[in-house]
Amino acid sequence: xxxxxxxxxxxxxxxxxxxxxxxxxxxxxxxxxxxxxxxxxxxxxxxxxxxxxxxxxxxxxxxxxxxxxxxxxxxxxxxxxxxxxxxxxxxxxxxxxxxxxxxxxxxxxxxxxxxxxxxxxxxxxxxxxxxxxxxxxxxxxxxxxxxxxxxxxxxxxxxxxxxxxxxxxxxxxxxxxxxxxxxxxxxxxxxxxxxxxxxxxxxxxxxxxxxxxxxxxxxxxxxxxxxxxxxxxxxxxxxxxxxxxxxxxxxxxxxxxxxxxxxxxxxxxxxxxxxxxxxxxxxxxxxxxxxxxxxxxxxxxxxxxxxxxxxxxxxxxxxxxxxxxxxxxxxxxxxxxxxxxxxxxxxxxxxxxxxxxxxxxxxxxxxxxxxxxxxxxxxxxxxxxxx
Numbered sequence: 001x002x003x004x005x006x007x008x009x010x011x012x013x014x015x016x017x018x019x020x021x022x023x024x025x026x027x028x029x030x031x032x033x034x035x036x037x038x039x040x041x042x043x044x045x046x047x048x049x050x051x052x053x054x055x056x057x058x059x060x061x062x063x064x065x066x067x068x069x070x071x072x073x074x075x076x077x078x079x080x081x082x083x084x085x086x087x088x089x090x091x092x093x094x095x096x097x098x099x100x101x102x103x104x105x106x107x108x109x110x111x112x113x114x115x116x117x118x119x120x121x122x123x124x125x126x127x128x129x130x131x132x133x134x135x136x137x138x139x140x141x142x143x144x145x146x147x148x149x150x151x152x153x154x155x156x157x158x159x160x161x162x163x164x165x166x167x168x169x170x171x172x173x174x175x176x177x178x179x180x181x182x183x184x185x186x187x188x189x190x191x192x193x194x195x196x197x198x199x200x201x202x203x204x205x206x207x208x209x210x211x212x213x214x215x216x217x218x219x220x221x222x223x224x225x226x227x228x229x230x231x232x233x234x235x236x237x238x239x240x241x242x243x244x245x246x247x248x249x250x251x252x253x254x255x256x257x258x259x260x261x262x263x264x265x266x267x268x269x270x271x272x273x274x275x276x277x278x279x280x281x282x283x284x285x286x287x288x289x290x291x292x293x294x295x296x297x298x299x300x301x302x303x304x305x306x307x308x309x310x311x312x313x314x315x316x317x318x319x320x321x322x323x324x325x326x327x328x329x330x331x332x333x334x335x336x337x338x339x340x341x342x343x344x345x346x347x348x349x350x351x352x353x354x355x356x357x358x359x360x361x362x363x364x365x366x367x368x369x370x371x372x373x374x375x376x377x378x379x380x381x382x383x384x385x386x387x
Contacts, residue, residue, distance in 0.1 A: 022328035023048050034134060035233045036123075036255035039310070040280060041324040042136050045287050046128075050327055052137025052286035054293070057124050057173045058166030059279075060159065061117030063110040063146035065264040066099060068118060070126040070133060075099050076143040078169065092168060100144035101165055103158040110146035115263050117144070119271050120177050122262030123279040124286065132268055133261045136283025136323070137290070143171050148178060156180070160189035163200070167193045172289055175282035177203040177275030179213035186215055187222075194224040199297040201282040203274035204229040210245035220248035224297035226304065229317050230256020230277040237315040241274055244316045250301065251317040252308040254280035284323050288330040295330060303329040 028034075029043040037043065045051075056076055066075045076099060080090030083098045094101050100110040112118045121142045125135040147162040148154040159178065163186075166174050174193065179202070193200055204227045205213035212219075216227035230238040231253045237243075244251045256277030263269045285300055295303075303326050310320025 023324045030134060033260035036259055036280065037134060037136055039233065039235075039255055040136070040284065040321050042283070042287070044324040045327045048327070050287050050291045051128075052125065052135075052140030052283065052290050054141075055137065055173065055286040055289045056141045056143055056171050057137070057175060057282050057286055058143040058145050058162075058171035059117055059121045059124070060145045060147055060162045060166060060174055060176050061112075061120055061178065062114035062148040062150075062152060063102065063112035063117045064100075064121045064142060064144035065112045065118045065262070066144060068122075068262050068264070069266050070129070070135075070262050071118070071121055071142060073127060074125045074135075074138075074140065074142050076141050094165070097169075100146070101162075102146040103162050103165075104146055104149050104154060110144040112144075112146070112264050113150045114148065114152055115269075116148070116152060116177070116271075116275065117146070118264050119259075119261045119269070120175065120275065120279045122268075123259060123276060124175070124283045126262050136280055137286035139290075140283065140286040143169065154178075156183045156185050160185045163189040164192060167196050167198050171198055173199045173201065173282050173285045175201045175279050176215055177273075177278045179203060179205050179216060182214050182217075187218055190215060190218055190222055190225055194222050194297065197297055198224065199285055199300050200225045201278050201285065202227055203278040204249075204251060205242040206230075206240040206273050206275075207242055208240050209242045211247035212242045212244070212249050212251065216242075216251070217247055217249050219250040223301065225250075226281060226301050227251035227317075228256075228274060228278040228281045229253045229315060230272070230274045231312045231315070231320055232257035234313075235311065235320065236313040237317075238272065238274075240272075241277075241315075250305060252281065252305055253277065253310075253312045253315050253317050253320045254284075256280075281321055284321055284326055287323055288327050291327050292330040292332075300330075 023044040026047045028038045081098045082089050088095045096108045102110040125140045126133040128134050128138040145162040147158040202216035204216045212227045219225040219227045227249045229241040254277040257272045258270045259276040305318045307325035308319035308321045312320045
C-alpha cells in the first residue's frame with residue numbers, strides 16, 4: 001500500500017478518497033492556446049504544489065533546442081561529466097555528454113534540426129513564465145536524446161540505444177513519439193527499461209488504424225509501457241489516431257490536435273498527432289512522480305489508466321487522462337487499487353541488427369501555422385517500418 005501523507009492541520013480537510021475530483025477546482029489557466037493543460041486538469045495539480053520538480057523526462061526524438069528561452073532552465077546536466085575536456089569522466093561510454101547524446105551524428109550535441117523534439121519537450125516542461133507555451137510539468141527536467149534525423153527518420157538501433165542511454169543516465173520517464181512495426185531490438189531496450197524501473201510513454205500512431213504501432217503496442221506485454229492516442233479540444237478522438245482494437249495494448253487518450261508548443265529558435269507553433277498527445281502523459285507521469293517518487297512503473301501506469309475518466313467520443317482506449325485524479329491516487333487516495341510492479345521480463349540480446357527506419361509521427365507539418373483539415377501530411381508510416 002502506498003504511504004498516505006500526514007494532513008496539514010492548517011489546510012482544508014483532505015478530499016474524499018472516493019471523489020471524482022480529489023483536488024479543488026481552480027480557474028482555467030492562460031488562454032485559448034492552453035486548452036490542453038486545462039483539459040487534463042493540470043492546473044488543479046499545480047495548485048497543490050506538484051509541478052514535476054526533481055523528475056527527469058528523456059525526450060527520445062529529433063533532439064531539443066536547449067537554448068530555447070522556455071527550455072534552457074529545464075535541460076538535464078550530467079553532473080558526472082566535465083564539459084569539453086575530451087574525457088569520459090563518468091565512464092558511461094560517452095565523451096563530454098554534458099546534456100545528452102546525439103545517436104544520429106554520434107556526438108554530444110543533441111540539437112534539434114527538425115522541430116518535432118523541441119515541440120514535444122515544450123509540452124512536457126516549457127516554463128510557466130507568463131508568455132509562450134506552458135508545459136504540463138513545467139518544473140521537470142528534460143534529457144535530450146537525438147535518435148531521428150532532420151527528416152524525422154532513424155534506425156531502430158539508434159532508437160534502442162537512445163532508450164538505453166536514458167535509462168542508464170537517470171531518466172525517470174521516457175517519451176517516444178515515433179513508431180513502426182515490431183522489432184526485437186527495440187523490445188529488448190524497453191524490457192531493459194522495465195527491469196530498471198523506468199516508465200515509457202509511446203505515441204499510438206497516426207495511421208487511423210484499429211491498433212497502435214510499435215513501440216506503443218508493446219504496452220500489451222510490458223508493464224512499464226503506456227500507449228497514447230490523441231483527442232481534440234471538443235473531446236473527440238482525432239481522426240488519425242490509432243486505436244486499441246484486439247492488440248491488447250494499454251492505451252489512454254490525451255490532447256493531440258492543434259497543440260501549441262515550443263519550436264527551435266525561440267519560436268512557437270501548432271502541431272497535431274499522437275506525437276503531441278504522448279508528452280502530455282509523460283508530463284502527467286512527472287507530476288505523479290513529483291508527488292510520490294517511489295511509484296514503480298506498473299503502479300504509475302495503473303493510476304494513470306484508472307484515473308483516465310474523461311469520456312472521449314469515438315475511442316476504444318481507457319479514456320482521456322485526468323491529472324488531478326492520477327496525482328491524488330499517487331499521493332495515496334484509493335491506494336489499495338494501485339498495484340506494485342511485477343517481475344520484469346527477461347532482457348533480450350541487444351544486437352542492433354536492424355537497418356529499418358522509424359518515422360516521427362506528426363500529421364501537420366506547417367510549423368508555426370494552425371493546420372487545417374485539408375492539409376494532412378502523415379510522416380508516421382509510409383516511410384518503412386521496423387525490421
